[in-house]
Amino acid sequence: STAVPLTARSPEELTAFLAEQQAAHQALVAAGLTLDLTRGKPAAAQLDLAERLLSLPDGFRSRDGVDVRNYGGLEGIAELREMFAELLWVEPGQVVAGGSSSLVMMREVLVDLWLKGGVTSERPWSQEERVRFLCPVPGYDRHFTLLEWLGIEMVPVPSDEFGPDAEACAALVAEDPSIKGMWVVPTYANPTGSIVGDDVARRLASMPAAAPDFTILWDNAYAFHHLTEEEAASADILTLAAEAGNPHRPVMFASTSKITLAGAGVAFLAGSEEVVRWYLGHLGKGSIGPDKLNQLRHAQFFGSPAGVREHMARHREIIAPKFAEVLRVLDERLAGLGVASWTEPAGGYFISLDVLPGTAARVIELAKQAGVALTPAGSAFPYGQDPEDRNIRLAPTFPEPAEVTRATEVVATCALLAAAETLASGA
Ligand code: PMP
Structure with a gap:
């Protein structure tokens, strides 16, 4: 079952798991996706919330005249x-x-x-x-x-x-x-x-x-x-x-x-x-x-000030479902396998995913092969050096909801494949 941690599996089970993930990854590569989870940019729908700005200001004098x-x-x-x-x-x-x-x-x-x-x-x-x-x-x-x-x-x-x-x-x-x-x-x-x-x-x-x-x-x-x-x-x-x-x-x-x-x-x-x-x-x-x-x-x-807070609630309606979707997919695909952990933020623009130590760069490479752009390994560390090579930053705000789902599925498959490669090789 998927709830058995990879580290607790026999060499035969790991080999079979590796083959499954390789097949899943190849299918994703063949699908020819182009998705991007790299930067924390607002989606067009969020920018549209500020449309009225384009017809302001009303007049050209500040309160002080x-x-x-x-x-x-x-x-x-x-x-x-x-x-x-x-x-x-x-x-x-x-x-x-x-x-x-x-x-x-x-x-x-x-x-x-x-x-x-x-x-x-x-x-x-x-x-x-x-x-x-x-x-x-x-x-x-x-x-x-x-x-x-x-x-x-x-x-x-x-x-x-x-x-x-x-x-x-x-x-x-x-x-x-x-x-x-x-x-x-x-x-x-x-x-x-x-x-x-x-x-x-x-x-x-x-x-x-x-x-x-x-x-x-x-x-x-x-x-x-x-x-x-x-x-x-x-x-x-x-x-x-x-x-x-x-x-x-x-x-x-x-x-x-x-x-x-x-x-x-x-x-x-x-x-x-x-x-x-x-x-x-x-x-x-x-x-x-x-x-x-x-x-x-x-x-x-x-x-x-209340106007700012109210405006932020409109943003929340657009982006909270995207965050929920990333968390749902990560949970469904990675929970209990002992190869990844991630943050569940109450705000901001990012989810921080830690994969099996030593595999973050490999996960990012595998995702790239499958058409999903992720921030380069080590980005969240000084000099680009993640000492454990395990951190990946996910930025779900910009893509459409369906793309967020698809991209996160790719990330999950790549995290599993990279972990299986490492564990199966006994590294
Ligand atoms: N600080 C942090 C922590 C950020 O994440 C960002 C945007 N990614 C910025 C600053 C950039 O802010 P600004 O657009 O005001 O330059």
Whole structure:
């Protein structure tokens, strides 16, 4: 029966199982599919939810009477900053509304730290002998490639359903002044869906750091992206850090990329008022102001913080069934066989699948042969190196529901085939 773990099967049974999976895989290859589970992109139906944006703004004056068509207002328009300040649990004066990409803001912050140093730095990071970052794994590949590009060394730290291993972080940060910062995706992390609890957040905000300018890049890209009716609230990192005497430690990011339009949303940065001033001071060397027209149409489109939450419920109706379908197929095909485990996220854009150690790259190769594109093995780890070669990130939002089913079936068959190959060879 399928409930007997592969590792408990006799060599004869394994050989037969291997032959079955090879046949199943060959049939999939012959079917000539072209499916893609690689990137966390909204589906067209989700983008359609924001269609009214295309006929906004109504007029061209912000609440303060500012003509949003013109230059100026580097920090963004007040009504949108206020709306997202409330949603992100910060004060309006602690928020900047910027362009369409929060990833750009992250790069700007890191480049500013590198060239100029931060509010609490003794010197620019580029003048330090060595600059390192803690990277909870598995994590977001673009965070890692950004650090690699800057020449910042990455130190992987484990994470679980409550976020990064705070004790491991605290031990490293206390000892080593070269550790200048860390990434945290606090709510529905990419790719695990983990939620940073208050205890972990408090520890990270308060832990003594050898580097005076230790910085937490708190990337709340999925703060409002709930997959269930239970809406997890992100820890209030700015307040926790301020209470602990480290007010300038966190820099928070968020955007409407996966709320309105991924290519034309509004991104936000939040931090202490000093951090905001520092960021704007550097930003102002290259910008006379953001796209306030886009900000105004977003403010009008949502109307209020509640409008954002209501809009996210429409997204949930579209994507929750796709997540449920991936989980159904994985459960049906892989449960009880002892070769895979996976996350069941309550929000965000990803499911993190762990296959038999040593087989992730093989699974991805087999899936490619069967026409299913998956993110390259190791993507969720610094330098692309998954030490156990077992993690695969699944992104089910973009394909049509029927394609999600088909693609997940392919992934399951490939996971079984790769496991059977390994176990049958006695490796
Ligand atoms: N952070 C995380 C964790 C993400 O998953 C993504 C999108 N994949 C981004 C940032 C990108 O955000 P933006 O579109 O605002 O640049």
